[in-house]
Amino acid sequence: MTETFRAMVIDAVDGKPKGAFRDISVADLPDHDVLVEIACSTLNYKDGLAITGKGRIARRMPMMGGVDLSGTVLESRSPEWKPGDKVVLNGWGLSETEWGAYGRYQRVKPEWLIPLPDAFSMEQAMAIGTAGYTSALCVDALEKWGTIKPGEGEVLVTGAAGGVGSVAIALLAARGYNVTASTGRPETHDYLASLGATNFVDRATLAEKGGPLQKERWTGGVDSVGSTTLVNALAQTVRGGAIAACGLAGGADLPGTVLPHILRAVTLIGVDSVFATREQRMSAWARLARDLDKAKLGSMTTVEPMSNLPRLAEDIVAGRIRGRVVIDVM
Numbered sequence: 001m002t003e004t005f006r007a008m009v010i011d012a013v014d015g016k017p018k019g020a021f022r023d024i025s026v027a028d029l030p031d032h033d034v035l036v037e038i039a040c041s042t043l044n045y046k047d048g049l050a051i052t053g054k055g056r057i058a059r060r061m062p063m064m065g066g067v068d069l070s071g072t073v074l075e076s077r078s079p080e081w082k083p084g085d086k087v088v089l090n091g092w093g094l095s096e097t098e099w100g101a102y103g104r105y106q107r108v109k110p111e112w113l114i115p116l117p118d119a120f121s122m123e124q125a126m127a128i129g130t131a132g133y134t135s136a137l138c139v140d141a142l143e144k145w146g147t148i149k150p151g152e153g154e155v156l157v158t159g160a161a162g163g164v165g166s167v168a169i170a171l172l173a174a175r176g177y178n179v180t181a182s183t184g185r186p187e188t189h190d191y192l193a194s195l196g197a198t199n200f201v202d203r204a205t206l207a208e209k210g211g212p213l214q215k216e217r218w219t220g221g222v223d224s225v226g227s228t229t230l231v232n233a234l235a236q237t238v239r240g241g242a243i244a245a246c247g248l249a250g251g252a253d254l255p256g257t258v259l260p261h262i263l264r265a266v267t268l269i270g271v272d273s274v275f276a277t278r279e280q281r282m283s284a285w286a287r288l289a290r291d292l293d294k295a296k297l298g299s300m301t302t303v304e305p306m307s308n309l310p311r312l313a314e315d316i317v318a319g320r321i322r323g324r325v326v327i328d329v330m
């Protein structure tokens, strides 16, 4: 194939990484075994950091951006996949060490792909994307830990109106958990209630430094904010409870104490989606297929052309995106 196509490529500008559109050819793609025609990608916080250069995401340059893809296999040198297979890819270093999904084609390793779940269209799979699949990993981790029980106590979701937060609320509510949403945007309360949140906290109250052991409130939590917010969430978790932490939208520091852990046996569960095992991925996608209401997914999703990526990247890093954004790469 000699076709050229438009791609979002991160490259050094005045020594700093920055995303810009560039025409590239299929021949420029890495020599991996499976060529995929990409139907859609998506916008995650990490994509925003990569394109704006506000985070050092691309570890080598030039780097094609885009963490996630859904698409159709065009060519395969692997027995695992054949032309026509519909596939999804989340993470595996795309846009960091491996060329990513912001363009019409990509060559990938066979083991990075999973089948597109029957429950979802290509667009819906990217409406979920890494953010939504990470929410499912977090809920899986909390249930595996075993201290949250549907209908008993409250489960906290921070960064509630963002991508991880929105999907986490919908997944938890579908299983019967009482969900408290922490947001800095009171105008999203109706939206968050429509996803299943029944209580709200102002994120500013969690962002202030608090005592090392506070009133016990959460049986569990999904945290995409980090920093003081995560420290307070841990300090407010009930004896034996757990918080699944996946993000750093509020900061990468953890300015807390060991007291919740050693005096209340509170657990901090780390969740990494990029190198999750195939088993963890299949379990998370099975949860999404079972529990994520399509109407709720639709209500949290907007579709944008790839040409809008520079503006969208600024918006997500500034916390202005609500829910999830699908990127049409055509």
Ligand code: NDP
Pocket (backbone or CB within 6 Å): 043, 044, 045, 046, 130, 131, 134, 158, 159, 160, 161, 162, 163, 164, 165, 182, 183, 184, 185, 203, 207, 224, 225, 229, 245, 246, 247, 248, 249, 250, 251, 271, 272, 273, 274, 316, 317, 318, 319, 320, 321, 323
């Ligand atoms: P979004 O931007 O969609 O959501 C983040 C939300 O966090 C915002 O909507 C906002 O919620 C809140 N927020 C933003 N800035 C601040 C701040 N300064 N202080 C407190 N809250 C803030 O991003 P995603 O949902 O895509 O990702 C969320 C985080 O999770 C990111 O840090 C991302 O890197 C991480 N992540 C990690 C993964 C992993 O594998 N570990 C995978 C996916 C994401 P509100 O307006 O409601 O307050």
